[in-house]
Amino acid sequence: MNNEKVRVSLGDNNLLVSPIGMGCMGMSEFYGIADDKQSISTLHKAYELGVNHFDTADCYGNGHNERLLAKAIKTFNRDKIVIATKCGIERRTEDPSYLEINNTPEYIKKCCEDSLKRLDLDYIDLFYLHRVNPNTPIEVSMQALSELVHAGKIRNIGLSEVSAKTIAKANAIHPITAVQSEYSLWSREVEKDVLPICKSLNIGFVAFSPLGNGFLSGKIKSLNNLEDNDIRKALPRFRTENIAHNLLIVKTIEDMAKQKNCTPAQIALGWVLARGDNITTIPGMKSIAHLEENLNTIYVRLSPAELEQLSKMIPIGFASGMRMPESFERFAGH
Numbered sequence: 001m002n003n004e005k006v007r008v009s010l011g012d013n014n015l016l017v018s019p020i021g022m023g024c025m026g027m028s029e030f031y032g033i034a035d036d037k038q039s040i041s042t043l044h045k046a047y048e049l050g051v052n053h054f055d056t057a058d059c060y061g062n063g064h065n066e067r068l069l070a071k072a073i074k075t076f077n078r079d080k081i082v083i084a085t086k087c088g089i090e091r092r093t094e095d096p097s098y099l100e101i102n103n104t105p106e107y108i109k110k111c112c113e114d115s116l117k118r119l120d121l122d123y124i125d126l127f128y129l130h131r132v133n134p135n136t137p138i139e140v141s142m143q144a145l146s147e148l149v150h151a152g153k154i155r156n157i158g159l160s161e162v163s164a165k166t167i168a169k170a171n172a173i174h175p176i177t178a179v180q181s182e183y184s185l186w187s188r189e190v191e192k193d194v195l196p197i198c199k200s201l202n203i204g205f206v207a208f209s210p211l212g213n214g215f216l217s218g219k220i221k222s223l224n225n226l227e228d229n230d231i232r233k234a235l236p237r238f239r240t241e242n243i244a245h246n247l248l249i250v251k252t253i254e255d256m257a258k259q260k261n262c263t264p265a266q267i268a269l270g271w272v273l274a275r276g277d278n279i280t281t282i283p284g285m286k287s288i289a290h291l292e293e294n295l296n297t298i299y300v301r302l303s304p305a306e307l308e309q310l311s312k313m314i315p316i317g318f319a320s321g322m323r324m325p326e327s328f329e330r331f332a333g334h
Contacts, residue, residue: 006050006298008280010204011177015126015156017082019273020294021053022046023208023282024069028061030231036068038287043072045288047081049295055180055206055282057086057130058115062093066118074120083119084178084206086130086160087111088141103129103136105144112148126178128158132334138166142173149174158206164193166334167203176203180282183207183275185216185268185310186237186249186319191275199278210272210281211265212237218250218257218264236321245320252313256306265290266297271310274302 007016027039043054054073056065066085073081087108092098108129115124127148129141148154156177159170170176179198181190187209198205211217213232220226222243223233232238237246253264260267272281285291302310 007052008204008278010126010206010278010280011156012175012202013156013177015082015177015204017053017204017280018051019280020051020269020297021055021082021084021206021280021282022051023284024054024056024065025060026284026286027068028065029229033227033229034061034064035286036071039068040072042285042288042291043069044075046285046291046295047073047076049291051291051295052080053082053084053280053282055084055208056119057089057128058111058118059086059089059091059130062091063114063118066115070118070120078121082125083121084126084128084158085115085119085124086128086158087115088128088130088133101131101133103133103138103141105140108141108144109148112153116153123152124154126156126158127154128160128178128180129162130160132159132162132166134334138169139173142170146174162194163334164197167194167197167201171201171203176201178204178206180206180208182209182323183272183279184210184212185253185271185314186212186246187323188316191316195276199276203278205276205279207272207279207281209283211268211283212249214284215246216250216253216264216268218254221247235324237319237323239321242319242321249314249319252310256310260300260302260306262296262300263293265293266300267302267310269294269297270300270302271307273297274307 006019008019009016028034056069088101088103090100090102145157157174158178160180183190214220226232253267257264257267283294
């Protein structure tokens with residue numbers, strides 16, 4: 001099975017990416033113990049199976065994720081892969097609790113140089129502003145990103161977890177190629193205004209957590225099997241008071257998966273991919289087994305009636321609990 005011929009075009013630059021890309025964050029932290037050897041094997045297998053879109057960020061593992069990806073892609077054909085990374089979330093190795101948003105031009109340019117070194121690349125295909133700090137006008141940040149494009153250090157500009165208003169302002173300074181945000185059957189808020197403006201401005205949309213942090217795969221029924229350092233233990237939707245209700249979402253997906261003779265994860269991913277021809281996904285896949293399961297989604301065909309059934313049974317706002325910890329809410333939607 002090879003996904004190489006299946007591509008989604010993002011933005012006006014015709015950036016072609018696999019509909020299911022690699023979300024690399026979990027290979028460094030947040031989802032249990034990291035295993036570099038297993039991660040590199042999974043990345044190599046992804047490339048072999050036609051995945052060309054690899055998504056990372058400078059803050060994942062405080063640089064570890066970019067260095068890990070650099071090791072994995074050394075044998076890849078550079079012209080056939082799209083490397084996406086991000087800047088704007090400032091962390092400090094000496095203070096693990098420090099977490100701030102820095103969108104100043106000086107910081108953006110420093111992050112770009114540091115990422116190029118860690119990734120061992122001459123240019124970055126897609127460079128995101130990871131989060132927006134409302135204290136720095138988006139026009140100021142975009143000017144710095146535009147200068148990086150003209151300098152040849154980055155090829156395309158992206159924004160993450162932003163409002164439609166910010167997208168419009170940013171795109172007026174320099175064309176945005178992609179907007180990245182959480183989108184799944186239990187996180188549909190972007191349908192209200194973000195997806196429509198992306199469509200109208202020909203901006204690609206990259207859905208992270210399309211499987212609801214793994215919950216929509218049906219493999220998590222409680223927190224008992226999660227490791228102590230798994231971030232999902234801190235996510236509101238996984239809390240005891242919310243999980244029973246949210247398992248109703250999983251039951252709906254599982255019922256359709258049985259009818260279609262596929263896995264719940266393939267139903268959940270297929271639904272997201274069917275929401276628009278400018279939409280791609282970057283689920284976290286730490287193992288080859290999960291990688292192959294997700295990539296086989298391309299063989300699952302959901303009819304318009306089935307897509308509508310899922311949308312009606314799991315409407316916007318149906319999930320119980322906020323999608324991120326209360327302390328993180330200040331970092332999204334600006």
